[in-house]
Amino acid sequence: MAILVGIDEAGYGPLLGPLVVSGVAFSLPQSLLKSDLWSVLNSAVSKDKKGLDGRLLINDSKKAFSREKGPVHLLRTVLACLETISLSQNPLASFAAPQTLLELLKQLSPASWGDLSRYPWYKELACVSLPWPQDAAIAAGVWQRTLDKQQMKLFWMQTRFLEAGLYNERIDKIKNKSRVLFIEICSLIHEAFHHYSDNDGPMQFLIDRQGGRMQYHQELLRMFPGMELTILGESETLSSYEMSDGNKKMRLHFSVEADSKFLPVALASMTSKLIRELLVEELNRYFAKTCPTLKPTAGYWQDGQRYIANLRKNNLLGSLNTNLLIRQK
Numbered sequence: 433m434a435i436l437v438g439i440d441e442a443g444y445g446p447l448l449g450p451l452v453v454s455g456v457a458f459s460l461p462q463s464l465l466k467s468d469l470w471s472v473l474n475s476a477v478s479k480d481k482k483g484l485d486g487r488l489l490i491n492d493s494k495k496a497f498s499r500e501k502g503p504v505h506l507l508r509t510v511l512a513c514l515e516t517i518s519l520s521q522n523p524l525a526s527f528a529a530p531q532t533l534l535e536l537l538k539q540l541s542p543a544s545w546g547d548l549s550r551y552p553w554y555k556e557l558a559c560v561s562l563p564w565p566q567d568a569a570i571a572a573g574v575w576q577r578t579l580d581k582q583q584m585k586l587f588w589m590q591t592r593f594l595e596a597g598l599y600n601e602r603i604d605k606i607k608n609k610s611r612v613l614f615i616e617i618c619s620l621i622h623e624a625f626h627h628y629s630d631n632d633g634p635m636q637f638l639i640d641r642q643g644g645r646m647q648y649h650q651e652l653l654r655m656f657p658g659m660e661l662t663i664l665g666e667s668e669t670l671s672s673y674e675m676s677d678g679n680k681k682m683r684l685h686f687s688v689e690a691d692s693k694f695l696p697v698a699l700a701s702m703t704s705k706l707i708r709e710l711l712v713e714e715l716n717r718y719f720a721k722t723c724p725t726l727k728p729t730a731g732y733w734q735d736g737q738r739y740i741a742n743l744r745k746n747n748l749l750g751s752l753n754t755n756l757l758i759r760q761k
Contacts, residue, residue, distance in 0.1 A: 438696025447736030
């Protein structure tokens with residue numbers, strides 16, 4: 433058996449809201465490592481919003497999310513996957529479905545959610561109910577049976593997020609935006625490798641490449657000191673490496689458009705997008721309480737500047753430390 437991990441982010445470029453990075457891990461037969469998992473699992477998942485027929489939508493989050501309908505598909509897929517993970521760990525136990533945004537963050541982001549206590553717009557996360565999709569449990573059951581049929585298991589979903597305050601602290605210290613993101617990616621790589629690497633089978637990571645960067649070996653050696661690294665290939669579309677620590681090995685593949693090519697990366701993309709959208713929604717809700725006419729924002733750079741200008745115009749920032757709200761370039 434092999435382990436295949438997908439990692440992707442949401443919110444790398446915006447002015448407002450968190451930078452979110454997520455990882456998901458599957459165990460699967462080695463013969464499926466190079467397979468199109470959408471085809472392998474097509475009775476339970478689809479890339480297309482139309483004709484789902486009870487299946488889960490798994491795709492690049494930009495295609496899975498719509499501003500008009502909100503995060504309905506993202507939430508349905510992530511909640512069903514969390515239920516699948518819970519049932520695979522203990523088939524006899526009932527799934528403790530997260531009912532509030534705070535409960536969801538505690539399940540997905542045990543290393544990050546505590547930082548949110550210093551932001552006034554996140555004070556009521558425990559009161560934000562999640563609209564649990566009616567067929568999520570049914571979809572989770574079909575998903576689980578399909579995975580079982582292919583001798584696969586989804587066993588890990590984790591998220592890291594940096595809100596503006598923590599993001600700005602990292603930028604002040606590291607002075608490099610792409611390195612801030614890479615540190616969070618490597619945090620997920622380290623957790624998965626440390627806890628789940630299997631000496632009897634390969635462990636591979638699929639990671640969505642940011643920008644035009646082709647070479648990652650120096651950064652990997654810096655982030656994983658003491659490990660040996662072999663460059664398997666570095667091209668305009670794919671950079672691959674093997675790293676070893678004694679008899680434990682992993683392969684890392686940084687791919688252009690990985691979130692549309694590989695199902696695990698697409699699922700990680702949707703998880704990151706869900707968390708970001710739900711948190712930005714809370715930011716909008718907080719300021720709308722004192723200014724109902726304020727048009728909400730998705731936090732991206734140009735519209736984020738419009739939002740900040742309106743907050744200042746309406747004297748809504750008060751004594752707020754804007755370093756907690758506005759991300760540095």
